[in-house]
Amino acid sequence: MTMPFYVSPEQLMKDRADFARKGIGRGRGVVAVQYGDGIVLVSENPRSLHKISEIYDRVAFAAVGRYNEFENLRIAGVRLADMRGYAYDRRDVTGRGLANAYAQTLGTIFSSGGEKPYEVEIFVAEVGDVAGADELYRITYDGQMVDEHGFAAMGGDAESVSTYLREHWTEAGSLADALRLAVAALGHGPDGDRQIPAHDLEVAALDRTRTQPRKFRRLTARVLRDVLGPDAESPPDGAPDDSSAAGGGEASHQPQVPDDPADPTDTASSVPPLEDPVTGEPTSPDDSPDDSPDDSPVAPPLDRGDPTS
Amino acid sequence: MTLPDDARLSASYLAPGSSSFADFLAAEAPDLLPARRGLPPGSAADLAPHGTTIVAATFGQPGSGGVVMAGDRRATMGNVIAQRDIQKVFPADEYSCVGIAGTAGLAVEMVRLFQTELEHYEKIEGTTLSIDGKANRLSALIRANLGMAMQGLAVVPLFAGYDHDADQGRIFSYDVTGGRYEETAFHSVGSGSMFARGSLKKLYRDNLSADECVTAVIQALYDAADDDSATGGPDLARRIFPVVHVISDDGQRRMPDTDVAAIADRVVAGRMQHPDGPTASLEG
Numbered sequence: 001m002t003m004p005f006y007v008s009p010e011q012l013m014k015d016r017a018d019f020a021r022k023g024i025g026r027g028r029g030v031v032a033v034q035y036g037d038g039i040v041l042v043s044e045n046p047r048s049l050h051k052i053s054e055i056y057d058r059v060a061f062a063a064v065g066r067y068n069e070f071e072n073l074r075i076a077g078v079r080l081a082d083m084r085g086y087a088y089d090r091r092d093v094t095g096r097g098l099a100n101a102y103a104q105t106l107g108t109i110f111s112s113g114g115e116k117p118y119e120v121e122i123f124v125a126e127v128g129d130v131a132g133a134d135e136l137y138r139i140t141y142d143g144q145m146v147d148e149h150g151f152a153a154m155g156g157d158a159e160s161v162s163t164y165l166r167e168h169w170t171e172a173g174s175l176a177d178a179l180r181l182a183v184a185a186l187g188h189g190p191d192g193d194r195q196i197p198a199h200d201l202e203v204a205a206l207d208r209t210r211t212q213p214r215k216f217r218r219l220t221a222r223v224l225r226d227v228l229g230p231d232a233e234s235p236p237d238g239a240p241d242d243s244s245a246a247g248g249g250e251a252s253h254q255p256q257v258p259d260d261p262a263d264p265t266d267t268a269s270s271v272p273p274l275e276d277p278v279t280g281e282p283t284s285p286d287d288s289p290d291d292s293p294d295d296s297p298v299a300p301p302l303d304r305g306d307p308t309s
Numbered sequence: 310m311t312l313p314d315d316a317r318l319s320a321s322y323l324a325p326g327s328s329s330f331a332d333f334l335a336a337e338a339p340d341l342l343p344a345r346r347g348l349p350p351g352s353a354a355d356l357a358p359h360g361t362t363i364v365a366a367t368f369g370q371p372g373s374g375g376v377v378m379a380g381d382r383r384a385t386m387g388n389v390i391a392q393r394d395i396q397k398v399f400p401a402d403e404y405s406c407v408g409i410a411g412t413a414g415l416a417v418e419m420v421r422l423f424q425t426e427l428e429h430y431e432k433i434e435g436t437t438l439s440i441d442g443k444a445n446r447l448s449a450l451i452r453a454n455l456g457m458a459m460q461g462l463a464v465v466p467l468f469a470g471y472d473h474d475a476d477q478g479r480i481f482s483y484d485v486t487g488g489r490y491e492e493t494a495f496h497s498v499g500s501g502s503m504f505a506r507g508s509l510k511k512l513y514r515d516n517l518s519a520d521e522c523v524t525a526v527i528q529a530l531y532d533a534a535d536d537d538s539a540t541g542g543p544d545l546a547r548r549i550f551p552v553v554h555v556i557s558d559d560g561q562r563r564m565p566d567t568d569v570a571a572i573a574d575r576v577v578a579g580r581m582q583h584p585d586g587p588t589a590s591l592e593g
Contacts (some may be wrong), residue, residue, distance in 0.1 A: 050435060053435075054432055055432070055433070072323055072325070073323070074327075075322075075323075075433055076318045076322040078321060078429065078432045078433055079330075079333055079337075079429075080318065080323050082330055082425055082428070082429045082432075083333075083334070083337070083338070085336070086341065086421065086422070086426070087427050089337070089339055101318050102318075103315070104317045104318075105317045105318045108317045161462070177408045236315075
């Protein structure tokens with residue numbers, strides 16, 4: 001019989017937390033900003049794979065991290081909400097109930113030894129009848145649930161984005177103000193600000209002024225351009241003005257990043273994608289376009305089988 | 310029933326699977342499905358109220374038209390009027406609606422399931438079902454109810470929606486076995502349907518406007534109420550009028566009661582002069 005190495009519980013949890021945090025930090029961030037008539041969720045995400053989605057009438061979901069993991073949680077959330085709304089009533093589906101379910105799920109998975117911790121962080125937003133009744137929860141990979149007020153950021157460089165939001169956020173602004181603030185915050189980084197073009201944004205709002213019971217609506221690139229101004233501020237080398245041409249537009253805006261449009265993990269940063277978009281297998285660091293000298297590649301979770309199964 | 314209460318989501322919620330809410334319900338909480346109830350032998354037909362006549366008709370040219378669906382407000386139990394203001398036409402999603410005839414309680418439950426089914430698919434897949442897809446899902450729900458239908462608890466829906474591919478309104482009718490039939494121009498289901506259909510046959514034209522189409526279906530419901538005791542006509546004393554949904558390229562909306570009341574008042578005023586309603590020409 002072999003003697004297992006002793007690992008202290010503190011070290012074990014720290015290792016798991018580091019693992020999850022690295023996975024979350026390498027994607028791009030999501031920002032939630034409360035405005036006078038609701039909550040707007042903004043992400044820099046030129047893909048058609050959504051990071052922001054509708055869960056129920058007044059409840060929206062946003063996530064960063066591994067796509068297959070948060071997609072799984074999103075579908076579970078839709079099922080839970082629809083089940084509850086069908087068994088009871090539409091009004092009985094609450095953001096807090098859903099956030100609790102997510103927190104319990106992530107917390108259990110994080111602390112159980114047998115499962116890989118989820119590399120995700122989640123927003124659950126619920127719009128109320130008045131601004132005071134709006135709710136915004138941030139749920140972290142270890143099941144911590146944070147009740148946010150006014151604004152929140154996760155993923156990417158969440159620290160500096162949060163700081164920017166804290167400095168500039170004002171209560172009860174208009175949707176346009178909130179949108180401009182969110183986009184500026186996402187473009188804010190330690191090495192200067194950049195303007196994110198409208199067709200690279202995924203934006204949705206929970207709008208309490210909508211007459212329909214379902215308050216969630218996506219804002220298209222056309223609407224965004226009306227608010228943010230044309231993409232002329234971005235590099236002038238002829239980015240196509242069409243959001244469908246995501247691949248070409250992407251390359252011209254960020255010429256230094258040879259990002260793969262088929263990459264569902266959406267990591268157009270200097271680190272390799274977590275997994276091959278086609279096979280779902282973890283990618284090895286050497287066959288990916290990693291030219292970052294300072295970031296040591298995180299070991300992909302090789303001990304698991306096909307992560308999509 | 311296995312509703313998780315604020316604890317960890319159970320494995321079935323996290324398992325990859327179908328985008329159908331009814332399928333999920335069948336696996337997770339089958340007792341919530343309307344069709345999964347074991348009934349003792351015998352007829353249950355007289356136990357619950359029945360809804361009656363639903364009418365639908367398309368209007369306009371392809372590209373600018375749509376479809377109208379209307380239902381009377383009466384529910385009957387044998388010779389008793391169980392309810393005077395029951396709603397039997399419901400929105401199914403943004404571009405379609407469903408009207409129901411048959412056992413009222415079961416039908417309302419089935420409509421709720423159908424609404425959830427469409428919304429669930431939309432949220433999971435990020436796209437809406439095609440109109441044929443919606444019609445087929447409704448067919449599956451009706452088919453599952455066959456056992457109950459054989460014991461007298463039949464539900465017969467009428468489904469109408471706007472087809473963005475064909476740029477026109479479309480109507481689907483069903484039988485109790487889940488058979489799905491596409492109807493052209495107009496159709497009606499329920500106890501007064503044969504009178505309503507006969508009336509529409511004489512009133513319907515291809516190029517009706519939306520308002521004219523609403524008038525035509527209200528005339529048809531009046532004729533159904535005239536000859537079928539289970540169908541309610543416009544209730545002028547209580548100001549209860551048919552529920553009318555209009556579906557076009559812009560989506561579906563329930564016509565405001567005041568607008569329906571204005572049209573119904575005109576129809577009733579006309580019947581004061583000609584009790585049998587407008588006459589069609591004998592030739593051409």
